[in-house]
Amino acid sequence: MAELLAVDAAAWAIASRTILVSGAATALAVFAGVPLGYAIARRRFRGRTALLGFINTGMGMPPVVAGLIVWLLLVRSGPFGDFDLIYTRRAMVLAQFLIATPIVVAFTTASLQSLPPRLPDLLAVLGAGRLRTMWLLAREARLGLLVAIMAAFGAVVSEVGASMIVGGNLERSTRVLTTAIVTETSRGNVERALALGLVLLGLSFLVNLTLTVIQQRPRA
Amino acid sequence: MDLDIEGVRVEREGRPVLEVASLVVRGGRTTAVLGPNGSGKTTLLRVIAGLERPRAGRVQPDPMPHVAYVFQEEVFLRQSVRENLELGLRLRRVEKTQARARVAEASGLLGISHLLDRRADHLSGGEGRRVSLARALCLRAPLVLLDEPLQGLDEPTYSRLLDELPQLLAAFDATTLLVTHNRHEAMRLAQDLVILVDGRVHAAGHKHEVAARPRVREVAEVLGYAVLDVDGRRVAVPPGALRPGPGRTEFSLIVEDVLDLVESREMVGHISGVRVHVTLPPVGATPAAGERVSVHADRVCDIA
Numbered sequence: 069m070a071e072l073l074a075v076d077a078a079a080w081a082i083a084s085r086t087i088l089v090s091g092a093a094t095a096l097a098v099f100a101g102v103p104l105g106y107a108i109a110r111r112r113f114r115g116r117t118a119l120l121g122f123i124n125t126g127m128g129m130p131p132v133v134a135g136l137i138v139w140l141l142l143v144r145s146g147p148f149g150d151f152d153l154i155y156t157r158r159a160m161v162l163a164q165f166l167i168a169t170p171i172v173v174a175f176t177t178a179s180l181q182s183l184p185p186r187l188p189d190l191l192a193v194l195g196a197g198r199l200r201t202m203w204l205l206a207r208e209a210r211l212g213l214l215v216a217i218m219a220a221f222g223a224v225v226s227e228v229g230a231s232m233i234v235g236g237n238l239e240r241s242t243r244v245l246t247t248a249i250v251t252e253t254s255r256g257n258v259e260r261a262l263a264l265g266l267v268l269l270g271l272s273f274l275v276n277l278t279l280t281v282i283q284q285r286p287r288a
Numbered sequence: 289m290d291l292d293i294e295g296v297r298v299e300r301e302g303r304p305v306l307e308v309a310s311l312v313v314r315g316g317r318t319t320a321v322l323g324p325n326g327s328g329k330t331t332l333l334r335v336i337a338g339l340e341r342p343r344a345g346r347v348q349p350d351p352m353p354h355v356a357y358v359f360q361e362e363v364f365l366r367q368s369v370r371e372n373l374e375l376g377l378r379l380r381r382v383e384k385t386q387a388r389a390r391v392a393e394a395s396g397l398l399g400i401s402h403l404l405d406r407r408a409d410h411l412s413g414g415e416g417r418r419v420s421l422a423r424a425l426c427l428r429a430p431l432v433l434l435d436e437p438l439q440g441l442d443e444p445t446y447s448r449l450l451d452e453l454p455q456l457l458a459a460f461d462a463t464t465l466l467v468t469h470n471r472h473e474a475m476r477l478a479q480d481l482v483i484l485v486d487g488r489v490h491a492a493g494h495k496h497e498v499a500a501r502p503r504v505r506e507v508a509e510v511l512g513y514a515v516l517d518v519d520g521r522r523v524a525v526p527p528g529a530l531r532p533g534p535g536r537t538e539f540s541l542i543v544e545d546v547l548d549l550v551e552s553r554e555m556v557g558h559i560s561g562v563r564v565h566v567t568l569p570p571v572g573a574t575p576a577a578g579e580r581v582s583v584h585a586d587r588v589c590d591i592a
Contacts, residue, residue, distance in 0.1 A: 190363045193339065
């Protein structure tokens, strides 16, 4: 029990690395996924339904498969091997980005499509330019957009397969909470594994609580 | 501000839905665009507002100055009524105190001052319509587009708003285009009429010129005339002009039913396949279903 609570400096390093990697992956996914979701929700183009189907499939992509794809691309003998990214935190961000983006796109599309269909027309005739329209629509759809961020962060912070494959679970550079839990369990350090599990849960809770507070904040 | 529409053509899935060769909407007046459902009325408004780009043709002035557009269905941000009213003013960079004054004035005129702090997306149908109209009014736009502004309201709300609309249209002090499929609304609210059927303009001009003498079947039907064949010619009978008994232009009607409307009676029947209604005095003989009776009209128009 003592060990359960005595989360040491190493554990905190792992925890902060976890936030950094998953936070960066989620941020990048939002950066790329929200505009893409916006385009899919607002525009009609050839192959749109197929793209949406592809993205919806991507939502259910096993992290380990995403990891394998990124590993094949970044491994020394692979097409991007010269960048020397394999077994780095950047590689982990990339793999988690691949996992998070379809989630952000799909939730963004769905939440924008649930807005009144004439709303973009109204904003246009009221005089809103393209960026202003995008901002106002995103604000209207903020409940759904925050769900997108929560779901994406939740997915990447809890995945283990991709981080293990492309990060290599190196103790001082690429070990994150999930891979650390796997390691400790396999070593028979169940109490430490449990403690790290609690840290992971607490972390998820804090992030989601923050986003939920923003989401549910009443508008003046 | 006159509005000049020339050679405008809009297609959907390769099929033309609007083809306006030439139409001038006169500035400072209210023009009703009258036509059946699916005749392209809303599409015309959308093209004028710049929401839809026609395949061919142009609308002048181009670019269109800011318009005020009241959509057929209520569209609001999930915010207070006040914020919804102020949004367009903010987007058009109207100074804050002036914006507040305009919102106060418009909401006073439409009787929605007590709703300003309510959520706009939680209003009743009638309240929502008033807020939509107030939002358009605040903008003080030179061109106002109203798409079926009275559709879908319950009877008391409809009548009250219909009574208030002329005053509101005067307050707009703009070139106003009103889309409706209801000829009574069109006659009551507009000075000019445009008859749109199957995407084409069949008549346009002052309402007296257009409504008093329809020259083609499409216009006559939109205006509620019965188009009938008599003595080898085709005529249009104005709404309510058929009377029982023989007279100047006489028709033979086969009775279907006689309706008791308490203060009057209405004979429903058909004249060579065209269904018509003829008002009967409250008392008197009631013709039987299937009976052939004479009816007449004192005024008819020849149809091409």
